[in-house]
Amino acid sequence: MGGFTINVLECKSVSKWYGDAAVLKSVDFDLAQNEIHAIVGENGAGKSTLVKIISGLVPVDVGTIKFEGSDRTFSNIREIQNSGVALIHQEPRLFPDLSVLENVCVDYQVRDGKSKRFNWKKAEGETKELLAQLGCSFSVHSPVKALSVADQQMVDMVSALRKKLKLLIVDEPTASLTPSEVARLFETIRKLNASGVAIIFIGHRLEEVLQLSDRITVLKDGEVVAVKKTSETTEDELIRLMVGRNISASSTDSKTSSGQTSLKVSNLESPGYVADVSFEVNRGEILGIGGLVGAGRSELLETIFGLRKRSAGEVISTKHGSIKKVKRAISSGIALVPEDRAHNGLFLNRSINENLVITNLKLTSRGGKRNFGKEREIGQELIEKFRVKLSSATQLVRELSGGNQQKVSLAKWLKQEIEILLIDEPSRGVDVGSKSEIHQFLNNSAKDGMSIIMVSSDMRELIELSHRIIVMRNGRIAGELSGSEISEEAVLRLASGLATAGKGH
Template sequence: MENQSNQLLIEMKGIYKSFFHVKVLENVDFSICSGEVHALMGENGAGKSTLMKILTGIYQKDAGEVFVRGKAVHFKGPKEAEQAGIAVIHQELNIIPHLTVAENMFLGRELRLVKTGILRNKEMKQKTEEYLKRLGIEIDPDIPAGELSVGMQQMIEIAKAISLNAKVIIMDEPTAALTEKEIKTLFTVIRQLKDQGVGIVYISHRMEEIFTICDRITVLRDGQYIGTKLISEVHLDDIVKMMVGRQLGERYPKRNVQIGKERLRVEGLTRKGKFQNLSFEAYEGEIIGVAGLMGAGRTEIVEAIFGINKDGGDIYVDGQKIKVQSPYDAIASGIGFVTEDRKQEGLVLGLSVRENLVLPNLDRISTKSIVNNKIEEAFVDDLVGKLSIKTSGHEQVVKSLSGGNQQKVVIGKWLGINPKILILDEPTRGVDIGAKKEIYHIMNQLTEQGVTIIMVSSELPEILGMSDRIIVVHEGQITAILTQKEADQEKIMYYATGGK
C-alpha cells in the first residue's frame, strides 16, 4: 500500500448498523493514514454518511470496531470525536452568517478570562488570523461570515478544523457550491494539509476531482464494503463498476433527436443589476446548455424566463408572445423549472412522494376542485414508474429518499404539467453516477417527445456531453453560443472568463 510507511490514523473494522431492522451497513471496513486523501464513494444510499456518522459519534454502531491511532474507541458524541482529532466539514456549512469570522471560528469554545468569564476577543481575532494565514488566506476577522463567498466560508471551516488540531478531516461534497478558482484554492490547501500529515476523507460524486486529489478510494454499495484501491491503479470504468455493480457504458447517452421548429424565443431579457438585453432562441427537442462561472448570472437568466425577478424583455413560445410576470404565468404557458436547490425550493421535505408529485398538477387530478383519488393514484403510479423512483410507497416522506430519487420527484412533478419547455438548474448536483445516467436518459426521452430543455450546469463535461448548443455567460452577458461540434472545455472557459 502506498501509505504503508505513514501512520494509520483511523481503522474501522466489520461495522454493522441497522435502523428499524433495515440493514444499512454490513461488515464495512475503512481506514485512513496520515498524509493521504482517501475518497469514500458510492451511490446515494450506499451508506457513506452513516459510516462517517459512526466514526464521529453521531450514530452508535451495532457491531464492529473503531480504532484511532491503534487504540479502540467508542465515541458517545461528536464532541468526543473532535477531542480525538476528528473534524467534519459538512456539505451544508455550519456557518452562522450574522456572526463575525472570529466568532464563528471559536463558536462553542470561546476563550474567556478565568475569573470573570469575559471574552478574550483580541486573542480570538489574532488566533483566527493565524489559522487562516496557515491556509494562505487573509480575511478581516471582524467581517460577518455571511458576507463571504461559500468558498471562503469553507476555508473558515477548514481553519476551524486546524485550530482543533484535527488529524483527520472529513470533507463532504466540499466543491458542490464552489467556483473553479475556489476549487483550485481548496486543492492547494488540501495538499498543504497532506504535507502536515493530516488525513482527509473526501466524499464526492465528481469523478474528475477524485482522480485529481485522492490517493486511495473505498467504495460502498448497498451498505456493503466493495473494496479499496489505489487511485493510480484504477480507471473510471473500474470505479463505476464497483459503485453500481455493472458497467455503465458511455457516461452520456447518445442523442439521436430530430431538432424541430422554434419553441422558445427570448428578446431583450433584462433584470436590473444582473443582466440586460439578452436574446436567444431554442428549438423543439433541443437541449441548450447554459455555462459560466458562479455569479455570472446563469440562474438569474432562467429564473426570469420562469417569471421570477424579470424587469423587461419579451418571451415567445411557439411563435406567440406570452405574458410572464410570475411562475404561475410560466406554468400556464407550459414552462417547468427544476430549481438548483431541491431541498429548499424544489420539494416540501415533510410531505410524501405523492403530495410532492401532485403539487403543480392539482387541476389535472381534480373534478370541480375536488381531488379524484382514482385519477390521482393513476397519475402518481405513472410518474413513479416512468422515472423509476425507488420508494417504499407513494406515502413515503420525500426527505427519507436518496438524493437521486429526490431529484426524480422534482423532475416528475414538472413532467405532470406536460411541459413544452423544461428548465433544469444543476439537475445532477449531489446525485450519484448511476442516478445521473438515469436523469440523462429521462432528458433524452423528453426531447424525443419534442420538449425543449434549458440546462444550467457547473460541470463542463455534463454541458459538453448533453447539450446540442451551449450559451456561455460572463457577468450577465452572453459571450458565445456554440454548437456541440464547436465547443470544448478550453473554449467554454475562454468565453466564461470574458473572452470575446
C-alpha cells in the same frame, strides 16, 4: 506514499438502520495517519451515513470504532470534535449573521492560560494566518452571508483547523465550486495531509477522487464492495464497482433540433442578477447555460419562469404568447427544476406520492376534492418511469438519497405537456447511476420535441448534452457556442472573461 503504518481510525463491522432499512451493513473501514482515503459510491450507498457516524453526528447501531488505537466510548459531538475530528459538509454549516472571525471562534474553548476572558486579538491573528495559508483574501470581519459559497467553505475549513486536528472528513465539497476553487481546496487538503492530518474524502467526480486520494473504498448499498489503491484503479473500474453494471460514460447521440423556435427571451433584465439577456431556443434543442457560480445563471432561469422580478425585457412562448407570472408559465408548459431541490423543488416532509401529484392536482382532483386512487396511480407511473428507489410511495422525500430526490423533483412535471424544461444543475449531488438516467431522459425528451434550457457547472455534462451553449458572465451573455466550437476550453475562456468571441451578443 509508502507503508501505511499507524491506523488513526478503525471501524469494525459498523451497521446502521433507519427503521427497517439497513443503511450500512457490517462496514469495515480503516484510515492511516498519512493517508487521503476517498469513499465513493452512488447516492444512497451509505457514504454520508458512515462519515456522520465517524464524526459523531449519528450514533452507531452495531460495531466498534477505534480512534487512535483505543475504543471510542463517548458519543457526544463536542467530545468527538475535541478529540480532533472535524467534518466539513457539502453545504457549509455556518452562521450567516456572524462575521468570519466569530464563525471560526464560536465553539472555541476558553483555555487561554489564567485569563477566563476570550482573547479576540489573538484569535483574530490566528484566524488571519490560517486564512492566508488557505489563500483567502476576504476580511475576517465580513459577515459570512456576504461571502461566496467557495469562501464560506474556506471559513468552514478554518473553523475546523483552529482545533488540534487529527482527522478531517470532507463530504463532497466540490459540488458548487469552480475549477480554480477546487484546485485551491485540493492544495489545502494535501497540505494538511502532509502535516499529519488524516483525510476522508467523499466525492462524486471520479476524476477528482483519482487525482487526490491514496486509497479508495467503494460502497454499494451499504456494503464495502472494494478497497483499491488509487494507483491501481481506473475511472471505468470504479464506475463498474459502484454501479454494478456498465453505463456509457458519454451518450453522444446525434444532436439535432427542429429549427422551430419555441421560446424567445429578449433583453431580459433583473436588477443585480441578469442584464440584457436575449436568446431563442428551438423545439427539440438542449440549450446549455455555462458560466461561473454567481454569474446569474440560476437567476436567469428564475426570471424566465417568473419567480424573480424583472425590470425589463420579454419572455415569449411561440405557442402561448408573453409570459410574466409563474402560474402563466406553468400553464404554458414551462417547468422549472431548481438547483436547491431541498428548499425550492420538494416538500421534504411530505410523501413521495404527494410530491409527485402536487403539480398534477388538476388530473387527480375534481371540484377541489382529491382522488386518492388516481393520485396513487399517477404516482406509481412516475415512480416506475424514473426508477425511484424507495421503500413505499408514502415514504417521506426527506429520507431519499440526493439522486432519488432529484428524480422526484423532475418527475413531478412529467404528467403534463411540458414544452420547455428549465433545469438547474441536473446532477448536483446525484450519484453516477441516477445521473446517467437523468441524462438519458433529457436526451430522449429533446428528441421528442421538448426544449430544454439547462444550467450546469459540470463541464462534461454541459458539453455532452447541449446542442448549443450560452456562457454567462456577471449577469450578461459572454458568448454563444455551437457545434464544433463547443469545448471545455472555450466555455472556460468565456466564463472567466478571457475571450469575448463567439457568435453575436
